[in-house]
Amino acid sequence: MKRLALAVALALAAGGAKAQLAPVPATQYSLPIVGTVATVAVLIAGVAGQRIYVTAVDLVPVATSVVTFTQGTGATCSGGSTAGNVTGALTFAAGQVYSKGSGNGALWVLGLGNNLCVTTATAAAPGSISYSIY
Numbered sequence: 001m002k003r004l005a006l007a008v009a010l011a012l013a014a015g016g017a018k019a020q021l022a023p024v025p026a027t028q029y030s031l032p033i034v035g036t037v038a039t040v041a042v043l044i045a046g047v048a049g050q051r052i053y054v055t056a057v058d059l060v061p062v063a064t065s066v067v068t069f070t071q072g073t074g075a076t077c078s079g080g081s082t083a084g085n086v087t088g089a090l091t092f093a094a095g096q097v098y099s100k101g102s103g104n105g106a107l108w109v110l111g112l113g114n115n116l117c118v119t120t121a122t123a124a125a126p127g128s129i130s131y132s133i134y
């Protein structure tokens with residue numbers, strides 16, 4: 001009976017461990033966000049068959065700045081079956097900052113092969129972004 005209990009315990013432990021082997025994305029790349037007022041611009045170019053995992057975003061916007069992150073294919077991120085907003089329109093007041101993520105773990109996971117685009121309207125919003133691609 002002890003052997004049976006030991007065998008069951010080992011089988012359960014081995015099965016549980018396999019289910020927990022999902023990778024946690026950590027920062028591979030970082031780049032500045034110039035944040036000038038502009039139309040849609042590709043911030044990170046997608047790679048066919050791979051996903052972009054954004055691990056950290058920091059913005060120091062000027063008051064009234066409106067920033068929107070989108071994903072998709074093409075120069076304006078409007079193509080592809082998973083095109084759309086990653087964030088809604090982020091509107092900032094004076095002295096407000098946007099700081100999300102630590103660089104270890106995904107904030108946003110984009111669709112396969114999608115670019116990450118940013119639109120900055122009304123006022124500048126410089127900062128930085130960290131990400132992985134795999």
